[in-house]
Amino acid sequence: MKYLLIALSLFLTGCETLKQPVPVSQKFPEPYSIGVKKEQPKCPELQTQAGDSVPITELLKTVVNNYTLYYKCSDHVEGWNKWYKEQKQIYEKVGK
Amino acid sequence: MWLINFLPGWFFHLMIFAGILGYVASVVLTFIPSVNLYKSVIRVFSTIVIVVGVWFAGVASGTATNEDKWQARVKEVEAKVIKAQGESTELNDKLSAEQEENDKLRNQKAKTVTKYIDSWITKEILREVEGPERVRIEQVIEYIERCPVPKELLDAHNAAAKGEGMKK
Numbered sequence: 335m336k337y338l339l340i341a342l343s344l345f346l347t348g349c350e351t352l353k354q355p356v357p358v359s360q361k362f363p364e365p366y367s368i369g370v371k372k373e374q375p376k377c378p379e380l381q382t383q384a385g386d387s388v389p390i391t392e393l394l395k396t397v398v399n400n401y402t403l404y405y406k407c408s409d410h411v412e413g414w415n416k417w418y419k420e421q422k423q424i425y426e427k428v429g430k
Numbered sequence: 431m432w433l434i435n436f437l438p439g440w441f442f443h444l445m446i447f448a449g450i451l452g453y454v455a456s457v458v459l460t461f462i463p464s465v466n467l468y469k470s471v472i473r474v475f476s477t478i479v480i481v482v483g484v485w486f487a488g489v490a491s492g493t494a495t496n497e498d499k500w501q502a503r504v505k506e507v508e509a510k511v512i513k514a515q516g517e518s519t520e521l522n523d524k525l526s527a528e529q530e531e532n533d534k535l536r537n538q539k540a541k542t543v544t545k546y547i548d549s550w551i552t553k554e555i556l557r558e559v560e561g562p563e564r565v566r567i568e569q570v571i572e573y574i575e576r577c578p579v580p581k582e583l584l585d586a587h588n589a590a591a592k593g594e595g596m597k598k
Contacts, residue, residue, distance in 0.1 A: 356500075356507040361515065366522035366529070380591035387578040391547050393587065398547070400591060402540040409532040413525055424517045428510045 360428060363421045366413070377407035439490050445483030452476035550574060 380400045383393050453476035456469040465472065549555040550571060559567055589596050 356504050358507045360511050363518040366525040382588040382591045383584050386581040390579050391551050391574055393579050394547055395544055398543045402536050406533055406536050413529050417525055420521050424514045428514050
């Protein structure tokens with residue numbers, strides 16, 4: 335009985351080898367680039383208003399510029415989130 | 431199991447066949463004196479040959495099956511990886527184009543607002559308006575020209591833009 339159990343466990347080990355992960359390496363996906371830039375842009379610093387006393391229109395233009403910078407950065411963050419989510423789906427499909 | 435790797439698979443089947451043949455001979459060919467004399471030895475030997483042959487044939491076919499399955503799995507995963515790499519590049523191209531388009535749109539929208547502000551500076555806005563509304567716009571333009579934003583308020587704006595608090 336003892337030997338039978340040992341023999342059975344050896345056979346079971348044989349079956350287990352088929353469930354091991356396949357040694358195929360998968361490259362980490364490259365991040366997407368915007369235009370010719372290869373590295374991801376950082377969110378730029380917001381612009382300040384120079385001068386001691388400026389017309390309100392000048393200040394307003396700076397504010398508009400800053401809002402644009404914010405929305406562009408927000409788009410990039412959204413893009414990254416989308417990139418991560420979809421690349422993860424692609425990556426997980428390989429393991430299934 | 432070097433023996434399995436060393437010997438071809440058909441050898442074990444031949445062993446089984448030879449074992450069966452030997453056993454049958456020990457039963458059927460008893461009329462031959464030499465066979466009859468050693469029939470017990472031949473039976474034991476044939477049985478051992480059959481058992482060993484069956485054992486190795488089973489192990490050899492099992493090993494081959496496992497190896498085949500493993501190789502098939504490796505090929506399947508490799509194909510999936512290649513497909514995934516293609517999909518990944520495609521996704522990057524799509525996102526890259528999307529982001530570039532978004533940047534362009536944001537710049538265009540900002541330009542329209544800046545152009546509108548400029549129309550107040552250049553008084554171009556007056557060209558399109560007549561009547562009492564024109565008077566109100568003239569008052570706004572006068573306010574823009576006469577009332578610059580003081581340094582204290584600019585400092586508040588700059589502190590917020592830099593992400594700093596106000597220094598008292």
